Amino acid sequence: MNTTKTYKKKRFWAGILLAQFLLFFAFSKLKFAVAFFENLFEFQKKIHQLLFAWIPFSFGDLLYIFLGILLIYLIIKLFKKKTRSNALFKILIVLNISYFIYQIFWGMLYFQTPIIAKLPKTKVTLEVRKALALEYLEKSKVTRKLVQEDKNGVFVITDLNTIQKEILDQQKKLPIFISKKKSSESNSFKPSLFGKTMSFTGILGYYNPFTAEAQYNSELPSSYLPFTLSHESSHQLGFAREQEANFIGYLIGINSKNPELRYSTEYFTLKSLLNSIVNEDENFVKNTLENYSEEMKRDRMNEKKFIAKHQGLLNDFFGFTNNLFLKSNQQEGAITYSYFIDLLVRYKSLPTS
Template sequence: MLYFQTLILKKLTSQNEPTVEKAKILALKYLQKCKETRKLTKEDKNGIFIITNLKSVQEEILYRQTLLPENISAKKALGINSFKPSLFKNIMSFTGILGYYNPFTAESQFNSQLPNTLIPFTSAHESSHQLGFAREQEANFIGYLIGINSKNSELRYSTEYFTLKSLLNYIADKDPEFVKNVLRNYSSEMKRDRAYEKAFILKHQGLLDDFFGFTNNIFLKSNQQEGSVTYSYFIDLLLNYEKV
């Protein structure tokens, strides 16, 4: 089973425990990155971030797979565009599922109804499973490596924004005032994107979301993953990779 592969953390030169202070430093860094990159992207008539060329984003993901550090990913990228919008997008929207990897067809499927801010990084994440990274938080980290230095501003913004939100989620219960201050300092463009994401989530919340969240948590734990409640392993990887 791929879940029992060597942890990526053990492949990094630094393997320190994450701290809130280090996470704060990185959060401020990615706040600034998001502000700068967001200005390079396009938006709709309501001022919400939009993807102008999804195929270009997908091709960039495939290219960036070939540039992953060999000590982390030794598997050769196939370079085949197998990204597909899922036929079950309505169900996915109401269950909180952003995307999934279909091992039978080797396709990275995504929910095309998602706010555009989520689609590029979700695609990078799902493509990571094709490279053999079964653990969800490791797929997040590989998705981060794929997108963070991309020349494609849409992929890079989606990745930076995911990274910032992950850091803020990690910090939130330890220093909520810091998180509130960062949110207040979002650019006007980022605030519009955040409001749109929140509206999408509120619209699709319900019993199905609660049920699938519960069952997904059981699945992750049964495969020796952390479970959807803690999800701190990505932060471990991020802070050690960035060497804050």
């Protein structure tokens, strides 16, 4: 009798999960439904930040640890005949609840009107990208001289909290035609509890949709960190697509009066442009790298050392799985910068930009 009841419960929760897949897929095709979830996000992010921003550590990471332990415990139970059926039933419940919360708080935002629809059409030619690369090379050279260095002559951040405050302030200055989203009032940037592990995954930071916290890897080279914070703050605003978060991060950082944030943004933009050019004109990229200032060359070498030190199977695995995740949410994948570059070129073609 108990076996029959458990079987029916499992079928019920499996059916609910399937129904959720179909329901949210249908919602993703309806503009009014997506607009509803956009408005819901504006409401819930305020609540989440009131609840979690004041906590000095990442509450979201603790939540992930708890869920991870719970799932591992239940998976172990699957291998025991006496507890297998009940464990599967509980796993289905956890999956249903997690999937539902994820979709209403975050998942549906991937289907917002893309930023590219708000920008003028223009050809993203090789020559345009080369011109922009040279522009940001010169900008990076100038701004690099305004930041501090460590004893090895490598860029070092002097006050991370000031950068975080500057990012929140710059959110309020985004062009209205691109974003009408309300800026965050609370500083909810948190160093990830998985920082050491993150260094081996290639993940620089991530947004937690369950707590609205922006996690970052505190071990990152300083040249990465300010733009990473800017990127994650774009997710906090409600931009789900990775390359759109890069573009909003660019808008946040490029006109900042904080030289550390501006340099990190200019340097990221330069690297993105060079990555988009290298397969078409490798000599141009080599020549550009040779024309880095001595300070920038030291920063580049520091980044290469960091990457080399943390290469491994975890990096390959997370790169692969993250790429699959991005593509499943109608994004290009982690290995390409073309959408960000497309947005950048279109934005730069505006008369007032």
